[in-house]
Amino acid sequence: MNIPLMKKAFLYEGKTKKALAKFILSTDKLSMGPKCEEFEKAFAKKQGRKWATLFNSGGSANLALLQALKNLGRLIDGDSVGFSALTWSTNVMPIIQLGMKPVAIDCNRETLNVMSRQLLNRLTQQKIQAFFITNALGFTGDLQEIKSICKKNKIILLEDNCESLGTELPAGKAGNFGLASTFSFFVAHHMSTIEGGMICTDDEALAEMLKIVRANGWDRNLTPKSQKRWRKKFNIKSEFESKYTFYDLGFNLRPTEITGFLGLFQLQYLEETTNKRESNFLNLEKIILSNDELLPLNHEHIKRLSTFAIPVICKTVSLKAKYIKRFTDAGIEIRPMIAGNIERQPFYDKYVTKKLELPETDFIHDNGFYCGNYPELTKKDIETIGNCLRQK
Ligand SMILES: Cc1ncc(COP(=O)(O)O)c(C=O)c1O
Numbered sequence: 001m002n003i004p005l006m007k008k009a010f011l012y013e014g015k016t017k018k019a020l021a022k023f024i025l026s027t028d029k030l031s032m033g034p035k036c037e038e039f040e041k042a043f044a045k046k047q048g049r050k051w052a053t054l055f056n057s058g059g060s061a062n063l064a065l066l067q068a069l070k071n072l073g074r075l076i077d078g079d080s081v082g083f084s085a086l087t088w089s090t091n092v093m094p095i096i097q098l099g100m101k102p103v104a105i106d107c108n109r110e111t112l113n114v115m116s117r118q119l120l121n122r123l124t125q126q127k128i129q130a131f132f133i134t135n136a137l138g139f140t141g142d143l144q145e146i147k148s149i150c151k152k153n154k155i156i157l158l159e160d161n162c163e164s165l166g167t168e169l170p171a172g173k174a175g176n177f178g179l180a181s182t183f184s185f186f187v188a189h190h191m192s193t194i195e196g197g198m199i200c201t202d203d204e205a206l207a208e209m210l211k212i213v214r215a216n217g218w219d220r221n222l223t224p225k226s227q228k229r230w231r232k233k234f235n236i237k238s239e240f241e242s243k244y245t246f247y248d249l250g251f252n253l254r255p256t257e258i259t260g261f262l263g264l265f266q267l268q269y270l271e272e273t274t275n276k277r278e279s280n281f282l283n284l285e286k287i288i289l290s291n292d293e294l295l296p297l298n299h300e301h302i303k304r305l306s307t308f309a310i311p312v313i314c315k316t317v318s319l320k321a322k323y324i325k326r327f328t329d330a331g332i333e334i335r336p337m338i339a340g341n342i343e344r345q346p347f348y349d350k351y352v353t354k355k356l357e358l359p360e361t362d363f364i365h366d367n368g369f370y371c372g373n374y375p376e377l378t379k380k381d382i383e384t385i386g387n388c389l390r391q392k
Pocket residue numbers: 057058059060062087088090091134160162163184185186195196197
């Protein structure tokens with residue numbers, strides 16, 4: 001493969017691996033501990049939120065977030081949860097797994113995301129109690145308007161920001177518009193801890209419940225003050241008893257100290273990654289704009305574009321076949337537009353009988369694909385991708 005979806009497991013891979021080896025040799029503790037906490041604090045500060053809770057993947061973060069909201073009674077069995085029809089499988093699966101009803105909301109072909117218009121349209125047909133929006137491929141919808149619609153309609157807004165770390169709108173960073181947001185640090189994301197995920201929130205009760213959900217339902221990772229409160233509530237009198245007391249539903253979704261170490265180490269390169277991804281995209285976008293076989297993306301509402309990939313939306317299905325052949329012949333690894341229209345996925349068909357009209361997401365599914373965008377792309381790589389995007 002000439003230009004793979006990603007080239008390395010980490011940015012500055014040599015330096016990162018050396019530092020990781022040194023860390024492993026120097027520490028006695030490799031299960032979740034102080035490095036994870038240090039990374040959580042640093043990430044919360046960087047993102048501009050009060051609390052961050054580290055998980056072993058972005059998918060785990062999505063599952064834990066919905067479980068925590070159920071434990072807190074803010075969502076209940078049978079609630080309808082809206083989601084962006086263009087998303088990843090493990091954004092939607094937890095809605096089904098946790099006994100709630102997924103409601104697909106159409107995305108816009110020009111922004112690849114749900115816009116307030118699409119949300120309002122769906123709300124005329126049905127009520128939802130929460131909206132787990134996905135900020136897809138580094139782009140977002142008009143999140144400020146979406147936030148006000150949710151507030152007005154008493155809808156809990158959650159953001160799956162696994163693909164848009166670093167993207168900023170005039171009103172704030174992607175991931176800071178809802179009650180909580182999730183992130184992924186899987187290889188090829190904006191920063192990598194090999195596997196890893198995070199949840200950010202300003203809501204203290206939710207942050208506390210996330211720690212219970214992350215580790216078996218127990219209180220061991222809570223502050224002494226919180227532990228005291230939980231133990232008093234359930235009449236747990238001794239430290240001995242508290243060790244195996246399980247307060248609410250949880251999983252084991254813990255990261256390791258390796259995740260924490262890598263997160264802290266890679267965080268120092270996040271600005272550089274974001275800038276490079278943005279400039280790669282903006283350079284290639286000039287070629288897309290001059291090609292009338294391709295649909296330009298609208299990102300006027302976005303101030304800083306931390307793209308995840310280079311999306312290519314063709315005006316027709318047959319043009320898509322032509323461009324896929326070009327990319328493949330040039331040795332550029334490509335992928336479908338994430339999970340496409342999720343309603344067309346076998347798992348969704350199996351578990352959800354009620355299907356909704358999603359014309360825009362269908363268009364993105366049928367006409368789009370993407371190739372990788374990352375800082376290690378060379379000038380020559382950008383030229384090769386550019387050549388494939390040029391109208392000939
Ligand atoms: C939108 C979205 N949500 C969730 C995830 C899951 O993240 P992970 O692979 O870390 O489980 C991904 C993965 O790429 C994603 O793109």
